[in-house]
Structures are given as structure tokens and as C-alpha cells.
Amino acid sequence: MSSPLAIDVADLSKKYGDRMALSHANFEVPMGSICGFVGPNGSGKTTTIRMLLGLITPSTGSGHVLGESITQPEKYLPRVGAMIEGPAFYPALTGKQNLAVLAKLGGLATDSIQKLLELVDLGDRGDSKFKTYSLGMKQRLGIAAALLPNPKLLVLDEPTNGLDPAGIHEIRTLLRKLADSGTTVFVSSHLLSEIEMISDYLVMLRQGKVIFSGKTIDLLAAQKPVIIAKPENSKDLKKLFEIANNLGKKAEIKDDIVEVIGDSDFSAKLNKSAFEAGITLTSLTPIRPTLEDTFFEMTGD
Amino acid sequence: MINVIRAELTKLRRPSLSISTVVAVTFVTGLVTSLLFLLVDSPEGNGERGTRISREVLELSSGISISFKNSAGLLGIVALCIFAAQTAQEYTYGTLRNLLVRQPSRMKILVGKLIAMKMFAVVMVSISALLALSLSYIFAGVMDVSTAAWSTPDARSAVLRGFVNVLIATIGFGIFGMILGLLFRSPITAISIGVIWNLIIEGLLSVFISNLSKYFPGQLLSVVADGGTEKISYKYALLTSYSFLLAGLLIVAVLFKKRDVAN
Numbered sequence: 001m002s003s004p005l006a007i008d009v010a011d012l013s014k015k016y017g018d019r020m021a022l023s024h025a026n027f028e029v030p031m032g033s034i035c036g037f038v039g040p041n042g043s044g045k046t047t048t049i050r051m052l053l054g055l056i057t058p059s060t061g062s063g064h065v066l067g068e069s070i071t072q073p074e075k076y077l078p079r080v081g082a083m084i085e086g087p088a089f090y091p092a093l094t095g096k097q098n099l100a101v102l103a104k105l106g107g108l109a110t111d112s113i114q115k116l117l118e119l120v121d122l123g124d125r126g127d128s129k130f131k132t133y134s135l136g137m138k139q140r141l142g143i144a145a146a147l148l149p150n151p152k153l154l155v156l157d158e159p160t161n162g163l164d165p166a167g168i169h170e171i172r173t174l175l176r177k178l179a180d181s182g183t184t185v186f187v188s189s190h191l192l193s194e195i196e197m198i199s200d201y202l203v204m205l206r207q208g209k210v211i212f213s214g215k216t217i218d219l220l221a222a223q224k225p226v227i228i229a230k231p232e233n234s235k236d237l238k239k240l241f242e243i244a245n246n247l248g249k250k251a252e253i254k255d256d257i258v259e260v261i262g263d264s265d266f267s268a269k270l271n272k273s274a275f276e277a278g279i280t281l282t283s284l285t286p287i288r289p290t291l292e293d294t295f296f297e298m299t300g301d
Numbered sequence: 302m303i304n305v306i307r308a309e310l311t312k313l314r315r316p317s318l319s320i321s322t323v324v325a326v327t328f329v330t331g332l333v334t335s336l337l338f339l340l341v342d343s344p345e346g347n348g349e350r351g352t353r354i355s356r357e358v359l360e361l362s363s364g365i366s367i368s369f370k371n372s373a374g375l376l377g378i379v380a381l382c383i384f385a386a387q388t389a390q391e392y393t394y395g396t397l398r399n400l401l402v403r404q405p406s407r408m409k410i411l412v413g414k415l416i417a418m419k420m421f422a423v424v425m426v427s428i429s430a431l432l433a434l435s436l437s438y439i440f441a442g443v444m445d446v447s448t449a450a451w452s453t454p455d456a457r458s459a460v461l462r463g464f465v466n467v468l469i470a471t472i473g474f475g476i477f478g479m480i481l482g483l484l485f486r487s488p489i490t491a492i493s494i495g496v497i498w499n500l501i502i503e504g505l506l507s508v509f510i511s512n513l514s515k516y517f518p519g520q521l522l523s524v525v526a527d528g529g530t531e532k533i534s535y536k537y538a539l540l541t542s543y544s545f546l547l548a549g550l551l552i553v554a555v556l557f558k559k560r561d562v563a564n
Contacts, residue, residue, distance in 0.1 A: 054405050055398055056561035074405040082402045088395030092317045105308035106403035145399065 004031045005064070006153050006184035007052060012061035014047050020208050021047040024061065027203045027213035029186055034179045036195035036216070037188035038295065039205030045188040046085050048205070049157055052186075053082055066153055078106065081151035083159060087142030091131035095122055095141050098130055102145055116144040121170065135162030143171065147178075154178060156187045160194060172198050196220075196291035206299045216291070223289040223297070227260045227267050232280040240281075243273045305404060305413025306420075312387070313421045322383065322425060329375040330429045331436060334368035338440030349374070360447045362455035366463035369433035373467045373526030376429055377474030377519075378496060384418050384475035385491035388482030398562050407558045415479065419472055426468045434460070462528060469539065470526035474499070476546045477518060483553040518545045 007029040014022045022044040029035040039045050050056045052065055054073025068075040089098040099113045117126045120140035125133070133141065139162050146154055154175075160168045175185050175198055189195050195202070202219055204212040212219055231240050237253050244251035244260045247269060251260040260270060264286035274281055289297070313319070340347035341356050348354045349371055358364060391397040404410055441448045450456060477499075481491035499519040507514035514520035515533055521542035529535030 050398075050561075050563065053398075053402055055401060056563055077402055077405045080402065084398050084402075085395070088399055090312060090315075090390075090394060090396060092315050093312065097311060097315070101308045101311050102399060102403050104311060105304055105400060107304045149403075 004067070005029060006031045006033070007035075007063070007065055007186060009048075009052075009063035009070075010061055012048070012051065012063050013059050014044075014051060014056065015059040022051070022205075023208040025205075025208075025210045027210050029184065029201060029203070031184050032179065032182055033201045034175055034185040034187065034199045035201040035203060036199030037186060037203050037205070038190065038192055038195050038291075040190060040299075043205040044208040045205055046157055047208075049082075049084055049155055049186075049188060052155065053077070053080070053084065055084070076153075078149060079152040080155060081146035081149055081153070082155040082157075083142040083146045084155070084157045086158065086161065087138040087145070089130045089138070089141060089145075092129060094127050094129055095133070095137075095144075096126040098141065099145055099148060103148055106149055108148055112148070112150075113144075116147055117141075119147070119174070120144045121167075136164060136167050139163055140167070143174075151183060153184045153186065156185070158189055159187060160189065160191060168194065192292040192295055193290065202291075204295065204298070211298055219294060220288065220291065223294050224261050225263045225286060225288045227262050227264070227270060228257050228283070228285045228287060229260060229270060229274070229281055230257045230283045231274070232282050236279045239277060240274055240279055243277060243279075244270060247273060302409055302413050302416075305409050306417045308400075309387075309414050309417030310420070313417060318383070322379065322421075323428060325379045326376065326425055326429050327432060329379065330369070330372045330432045333372040333375065334433050334436040335440060337368045337371060338437070338444050338446065341444055341446065356444075356446055359441070360450060362450040362453050363459040364446075365434060365437055365448070365451040365456050366459045368437050369430050369460075370463050370467060370526055370528070372429055372433060373470050374523050376426065376467065376471050377522060377526075378499060380422050380425065380471045380475035381478035381481075381495045381499065382492050383421065383478070385478035385482040385495055386488040387418060388414065388479045389486055389488040389491045392486035393488060401562060408554065411554055411557055415476070418475055418479070422472050422475055423468065426464065426471050430460075430464050430467070466528050466535075467526045470522040473518070473522040473525065473542055473546055476550060480546070480549040480553050483557055516541070518542045521545075 005028050009025055009027055012022060012025045013020065025048065037045055051058050052063060052070060054070060054077065063070040066076040066079055095117060096113055099116065100110050103110045103113065114123065114126065117123050120143050122137060122140050122144065125137060130141065139159065143156065143159055146156060160171055163171060172194065175187065179185050196216065199216050202212060202214065202216045203210060229240055231237060234256050237258060240258045241251050241253050244258060249260050249262045249266065251258055267284050267286050271281060271284055337347050337354060341359065346353045354367060359367065391400065400410055401407065438448060478491065478495050481495045482488065485491045485494065503517040503519045507517065507520055521538040524530050524533045524538035525535065525542060529538065
């Protein structure tokens, strides 16, 4: 039996005039996962998120969030927390007051506000006006607002924008913790390294089209690992290239290294053959392609 | 609905808005009341658009509520600005998307907002009424205007009627502001158009084309605040102005419900 889905969309499209912002998207996000939603700027990420949250109407197609149709957002939004396209709050209100507005609006208890502010490291700045916050603080307040309803599904659009490395690390830890407690996290970002570190699941967009949706591990495993071999003398580059070829591996000379397509198990064999041929290797590094490498390979960008 | 009203009141209670509103209401009411009494003997007039309100009229039982009623037009402009800004700023700040995620029923947001702003208008008009009555007594003493008739049951009834009419007019101006706010989605544009329309366009056109004021919402709301005039009856002004506002509100409500929130 397949796991229940937090999000599933079928043939979802959005057209603005002649421009297709999202074209016939199909993807699923399993419950309890952290799903990275990646793609370059303008690829349709925010448009998709807005449709999932009932803010814009799809041109065609359908979608479900927490088992309810996206045409009836009132049925699922009370269980959804979201931060869309950056934090938007009232500048003249304090952080606490801004959260109180949203809590009251959703009929939620306001007594969890201080706890949430502390969770995002704003415990001592809750009484400061929003307009005095730095970009990172605004972002944290946005995340606190998204957590207000104790959501089953958390939708975050570029949550690490403006955060310093420590802040990014904290958010990553927080998202992992939320996922471990059963919250599904749907997080969009163009920082592929960040997404690679936290997401179990991936939806990749390019020019309004879904180019991959599935487990992150499956995507990365499908990519060919490479071994970077560097001989002590550059005159041995060609010889090393031929050894790799004779062992049945595709290789390429790049500057002062030979890049061989093969997994880490092949490293020992290559090292031994190079040694027997009188070649000393100064380094031999098996490398698994990153999400960024994979993305660029898939998109051809 | 109650949740939306509570959330809106949190925003409306912010010191920057409440203090500036009290200052504006005090200024408007103080200015109108002081001019009404201090220029009572001036041949240039002491009422709206140079009209003359004599000492004898001020001494009538209805005299106590004249300054308050005369403040209605400017109070309306204050309400128009507040309602327009409170509505349009949700677009410019981008906060509308947060509101709609927490309360997906757009009609509840709209109606809740309107009710909360009406409550704000009640407070605003009450402050103006208290101030106008207090200042009327003070300036009456300064200008030797007799206040003997101001404590009669007729005077109390005139004050009550005046309060209700000014409130209806002020809320009407506010609704006009809200319509513009939803239509233009920018506080500056909505306020500019609202103020220019009410203070300049309606005024000028009514001067040059007689009878046109019978069809202008701003002019009609001023008539409502006055409790009717010789030319336009109270009932006509109330029904016509609110019919316009209701039609406008229905149009923007449909737009608000259907329009994508894409900013």
C-alpha cells in the first residue's frame, strides 16, 4: 500500500496571458517527508505554491493537499502553515502583534506566540516593531508565523533567504525536527546544496515544467559517480587515461587530472594499475555528483 | 467572522494609527467649532462654504449640534483615508496572502474588515461629538451665545439625531474609501482619488451643473450628515448614497473574491 500523500497534483497548469507559468505539472509529496521544491527563478515554484494555498486559480488540472481538493482551501488550510515569497508583515506592529493578528484570524491560541518566537531565536525581540528587524529576523518571524497552527503541512518559499550560515543551519535542524515529529515540509529554494542536505523527496522545475519528482536518493544514485585521479607528473596523464580506458571505463583528461567514470570500488583497481605502470598518483578521489551537478546535467544549463 | 474582527482591531489599535486619528479628529472638530463660534458675527460667514449661521440659530436647541454636524465632511475624509489605507495596504505590504492562508474565506475577511473599521468609525465620531459639544459650550461662553436651550429634551434629541446621521455619513465615506482601496490596491492612489473626487471634482461639478449634487455620493452623504436640506431630502440622500455604495461594494467584493492574489 502506498503512503498517504500530503500533496498531489495532476496536469496542473497556470497561464498568464500567453505565458505558461506552470505547464501540466504532475507530482506527489508523501506525508511526513521533507520535499525540496527546486528550480531557477521564474521556473514556476511560487505559482505552484500559490495554487496549492488557494491564492490563485489553476488554468487547468487538479490538486489535493492533505487529501482535500485545492478548489476548497478552507478544508485544509487550518492544518497548513505557510510562508510565501518572503515574510510579509505590518511594519508598525511588533513581531508579537503581527503573530497575534494571524493567530486571532485563524482562531488559534495566542499563548504559544512567545514560545514560537523563542524557537526561531526572536524571543527577546518580540516587542520590537517589524520595521526594525533585519532581513534574517524578518525571515525567522515568517517561519514562526507559518508554525502558528502547529501544521501538518509546512510550506516554505525560500526560507533561508537572508539568513547567515548559523541561521541556515538552525532552520535546517528545525525542519528536520518537524519532519521527525510527523510534519510534512514542502520547501522551495534555489540553494540546491541546502535542499540536498535536508530533503528526502524532490520536485524539480524548469521553465514551468516538472523535470523530476521522486526520492532524492534515487535521483542521486542514478547519476554516474566519477573518480578524479591526479598523477605526480603531468606527462603521465595520457598513460593514465589509456589505463582507465583499457579497464573498460570512460575517462577524460581535464587540465592536470584524469576524470574517470566509475564508483569508489574502481579506485583501488585504478590505483593498482597505475602503480604497476610506474605512475605515482598524488590524489585519487571518488566523487558522487551533487544535486547541483545533477540539476545542471538534467537541465543542460 | 469574530476572529477576523478581532484580528483587524489589533491592527486598528496600533498607536501610530489611533494617535494620528485622534489628532486629526481633534483638529477637524476644533477648527470647525472654533470658526463657527468665533466668526458668528462675521459677514464672511462662519459655516460650510461661507454660509452664515447666526447667533439666533446657534441659540436654538439644535444649535448645540451644529458644529458637530459641520465637521462631518472632514470626518468623512479622515474615515475615507483610514478605510482606504487599511484595505489597500494588505496588497502593498503583501500581507493579504498571510490573511488568506489563515482565513481562506475572502468574504469573511472583507465583511470582518468592514465591521472592524465601522467600530473604529464609531469611536472616531464619538470623540468628535464629545469634543464638539464641549468646545461649543466653551466658545458659546466666550462669544456670549446663550446656551439655555441646549439642555432641553429637544437639544438632547438633536444631538442624538446628529450623532446617528454623522456616523452614517462617516461610515459611508469610509466605505467609499474601502471600495477605492480594493479597486486600486494602493493606499496612495486610493486616497488621492478619493480626496480629489470628494473635495474637488464633486464640489466643482455641482457648482457648474445644477442638480448634479443629487447624484454624487459625497454630496449626498453630507446631506445625510445635515439631516436633509431644502433641496435634497434626508431619505433620498440616504437611499441614493447607500445604493451607490452598495453597488460599488458588490462589484469590488466580486473582484476581491475572484482575483488572483499574485503579488
